[in-house]
Amino acid sequence: MNIETIRNDFPVLKKDVIYLDSSCVSLKPKQVVEAMNKYYYEFPACAGRSIHGFGSKVSGEITAARKNLANFFSTKPNEIIFTRNATEGINLVANSLGLKSGDKVLTSDKEHNSNLLPWQNLTKEGILHQVVLSNQDNTFNLAEFEKQIEGTRLVSIVHTSNLDGVSFPVEKIIKIAHRNGALVLLDCAQSAPHKELNMRKLDADFMVCSGHKMLGPSGIGALYGKAKLLDQLQPFLLGGSTVRDATYTSAEFEGAPAKFEAGLQNYAGIIGFSEAVTYLRNIGMKKIQHHEQELNKQLTDELLNLEAISLIGPAGPSQRAGIFSFNIKDKDPHEVALMLDQSAKIMVRSGAHCVHSWFNARNLKGSVRASLYLYNTEEECTTFIDAVKAIATL
Numbered sequence: 001m002n003i004e005t006i007r008n009d010f011p012v013l014k015k016d017v018i019y020l021d022s023s024c025v026s027l028k029p030k031q032v033v034e035a036m037n038k039y040y041y042e043f044p045a046c047a048g049r050s051i052h053g054f055g056s057k058v059s060g061e062i063t064a065a066r067k068n069l070a071n072f073f074s075t076k077p078n079e080i081i082f083t084r085n086a087t088e089g090i091n092l093v094a095n096s097l098g099l100k101s102g103d104k105v106l107t108s109d110k111e112h113n114s115n116l117l118p119w120q121n122l123t124k125e126g127i128l129h130q131v132v133l134s135n136q137d138n139t140f141n142l143a144e145f146e147k148q149i150e151g152t153r154l155v156s157i158v159h160t161s162n163l164d165g166v167s168f169p170v171e172k173i174i175k176i177a178h179r180n181g182a183l184v185l186l187d188c189a190q191s192a193p194h195k196e197l198n199m200r201k202l203d204a205d206f207m208v209c210s211g212h213k214m215l216g217p218s219g220i221g222a223l224y225g226k227a228k229l230l231d232q233l234q235p236f237l238l239g240g241s242t243v244r245d246a247t248y249t250s251a252e253f254e255g256a257p258a259k260f261e262a263g264l265q266n267y268a269g270i271i272g273f274s275e276a277v278t279y280l281r282n283i284g285m286k287k288i289q290h291h292e293q294e295l296n297k298q299l300t301d302e303l304l305n306l307e308a309i310s311l312i313g314p315a316g317p318s319q320r321a322g323i324f325s326f327n328i329k330d331k332d333p334h335e336v337a338l339m340l341d342q343s344a345k346i347m348v349r350s351g352a353h354c355v356h357s358w359f360n361a362r363n364l365k366g367s368v369r370a371s372l373y374l375y376n377t378e379e380e381c382t383t384f385i386d387a388v389k390a391i392a393t394l
């Protein structure tokens with residue numbers, strides 16, 4: 001992996017900043033921006049409706065993008081639904097699955113609000129929402145999960161946590177869930193950008209991800225669902241493109257994915273998302289993962305032994321993907337983030353990272369989170385380490 005060549009693809013890096021906030025939003029390579037511009041400059045029309053030249057060009061591009069995403073996740077095009085983001089995908093499943101009063105949904109105690117609130121909301125209709133508590137070191141407690149799985153209709157669980165980078169053993173979780181008759185929805189917002197995901201092998205029933213965390217534009221994401229399940233799901237949003245035909249009193253719905261993609265879509269976003277996964281595939285997910293782990297090892301080796309630093313998650317960097325989430329004794333996380341920005345142009349995330357429930361349960365305000373991606377370098381990590389050390393001794 002040639003980092004210098006990669007960095008040249010990201011014009012914003014010329015601004016001389018150290019961007020360690022890719023778990024929130026990744027930077028975009030010029031290939032993605034150019035592919036989106038091409039749509040607006042050359043064929044800015046609607047897919048699947050108008051049959052003129054621009055219309056058929058954009059229809060072809062969207063079909064190709066769906067196929068590309070399907071290949072990226074080792075699945076079929078009709079199993080990929082374009083959404084605004086991971087959040088919308090989870091809400092779609094929550095509202096379309098036909099959950100009934102008394103049905104049980106299991107999540108972990110480390111879910112992003114996007115995979116917590118949709119289930120919490122359904123409790124108003126009698127759905128039971130239960131949380132599986134993690135081990136002390138924030139890893140998944142399989143024994144607890146096995147105790148709670150009985151009678152579950154759906155397990156909706158994060159693959160890689162945005163809180164600490166820990167990945168849950170989803171292969172085992174899926175096998176146990178299926179053995180007990182439960183469906184599984186994987187929140188891959190943080191794993192899809194960094195790991196190879198093979199939907200066929202994993203056998204997950206549903207999966208969601210966001211383009212903006214995987215070098216793509218914002219406002220576009222994907223929901224994967226097994227074809228036979230998508231057939232059974234009711235559409236969530238209704239409108240143009242979801243029906244074959246309609247009268248004043250009835251409608252005949254399309255099959256998936258069309259029945260879930262109501263209204264004119266974010267075509268530039270879909271095209272940019274497809275370009276982003278092509279970029280990731282060309283570099284290679286294994287190489288990206290290895291690079292991030294090397295950098296995280298550097299951060300961990302240098303910072304974990306400082307007395308003032310407390311880490312969130314297990315000590316081993318290989319267990320935390322590209323995330324180093326920490327606190328400095330007696331310092332507010334936002335104050336630390338501001339100091340890093342002002343002293344060394346280092347951009348990190350601070351606060352509860354939309355996992356308020358986890359922090360509230362521990363009476364903590366939040367943490368400082370450095371998150372790494374393919375364009376980060378050893379030198380940037382050295383600058384970060386020096387800046388954190390300086391703040392820790394203030």
Ligand SMILES: Cc1ncc(COP(=O)(O)O)c(C=O)c1O
Nearest residue numbers: 085086087112114162189190210
């Ligand atoms: C683990 C996880 N799940 C879900 C989301 C929600 O993603 P989005 O806001 O793109 O829908 C995020 C975003 O940070 C996340 O980290």
